[in-house]
Amino acid sequence: GQQVMQIPQYQHVQEGEDFTTYCNSSTTLSNIQWYKQRPGGHPVFLIQLVKSGEVKKQKRLTFQFGEAKKNSSLHITATQTTDVGTYFCAGPRVGVAGGTSYGKLTFGQGTILTVHP
Amino acid sequence: DAGITQSPRHKVTETGTPVTLRCHQTENHRYMYWYRQDPGHGLRLIHYSYGVKDTDKGEVSDGYSVSRSKTEDFLLTLESATSSQTSVYFCAISEMPGTGGYTFGSGTRLTVV
Numbered sequence: 001g002q003q004v005m006q007i008p009q010y011q012h013v014q015e016g017e018d019f020t021t022y023c024n025s026s027t028t029l030s031n032i033q034w035y036k037q038r039p040g041g042h043p044v045f046l047i048q049l050v051k052s053g054e055v056k057k058q059k060r061l062t063f064q065f066g067e068a069k070k071n072s073s074l075h076i077t078a079t080q081t082t083d084v085g086t087y088f089c090a091g092p093r094v095g096v097a098g099g100t101s102y103g104k105l106t107f108g109q110g111t112i113l114t115v116h117p
Numbered sequence: 118d119a120g121i122t123q124s125p126r127h128k129v130t131e132t133g134t135p136v137t138l139r140c141h142q143t144e145n146h147r148y149m150y151w152y153r154q155d156p157g158h159g160l161r162l163i164h165y166s167y168g169v170k171d172t173d174k175g176e177v178s179d180g181y182s183v184s185r186s187k188t189e190d191f192l193l194t195l196e197s198a199t200s201s202q203t204s205v206y207f208c209a210i211s212e213m214p215g216t217g218g219y220t221f222g223s224g225t226r227l228t229v230v
Contacts, residue, residue, distance in 0.1 A: 006159075033218045042207060043160070045218030088159060092214070102167045103148045103214025104175065107160040 002027050004091055006108030014116050019076040021111035023089035032065055032072045033105065035088040043088060079115045086110040120144040123208050123222035130229055136195040138225050140208030142188075148211040149191040150219070151175075151183065153204040160207065166191055198229045 003026040013019050023032065031050045035043040047056055049065035049072060056063045062075045076083055093104040121142045130136050140149065151163040152175075162175030164183040172183050180202060182194045195202055205226050209219035 031215060035218065042221040042223050043219070045220070048218060090160075093162070102165060102173070103211045104150070104162055104165055105219070106162075107152075109157065109159040 002091075002093060002106050004089060004106045004108040006089055006111055008111055009109060010112050010114070012114045012116065013079050015081060016078050019079050019083070019113055021074050021087050021089075021113075023072045023074075023108050025070045025091050027091075028069050029091040030069075031092065032069075033090045034063060034072075034074055035090065035107075036085050037088065037110070038085045041085075076113075079113070081115050081117055084113060084115050086112045121208065121210055121220055121222045123206075123225050125225060126223065127226045128228070130198050130227070132199060132229055133197050136198050136227065138193045138195075138206055138208075138227070140191045140193070140222055142191075142210050144210060144212070144220070145188060146210040146212045146220075147188075148214060149185065150209045150211070151181075151191070151193045152207045152209065153177065154207060154224075155204050163193065163206075195227075198227075200229050203227060203229045 005024045007022050031048055033048045034046040036046055037043045047063050052069050053067045054065040060077045064073045088107050088110045090105040090107045093106050124139045148167055150165040152160040154160050161177045163177055163181050164175055166172045166185045184192045205224050207224045208222040211219050
């Protein structure tokens, strides 16, 4: 079945260092979404990428969607302690026999980011 | 987020008992989802709904059932709770797939002893 893999599983950085998490899908994706979950909290939607090769920025966060639409990355420049949490990518689940997916998402396992002050 | 609430927030139950978790939304979104979150597994889809009385199974549906009798409420029932169902359960809503992300509830932490 469809798989979405994320690496690394854990990342420890010193405050001010950069951080990158990578997401790879076993199938071509129509779009990819990124979420952040603070410790003890719930996932919060960050962004959706749709186009092949798309790059979007949100302040210190840069999101990329691969040319083949099978991989994506999230890069954080100059991490801060407020960046602590788990970052998930998610792609639409393929519908049965090409049918609609009803918005179902397959999530990667997440990357747990720790930032040391 | 204010438009979606889950209850209860925490629950401890005994093996073999039925348990119902509730998800309530005020956004009038058509699509609703139940996920469970376990260490090392990320978020896995249990069941989903694409309208009132329209539901279907996700990837880990065994031992769970759902009901959606009105737009606002999506109930998840563990028919006979087992220790393997100890988890954090998240409900999510979506207005239109492909046009934006999910809004998640705050989650229910369920412990089966």
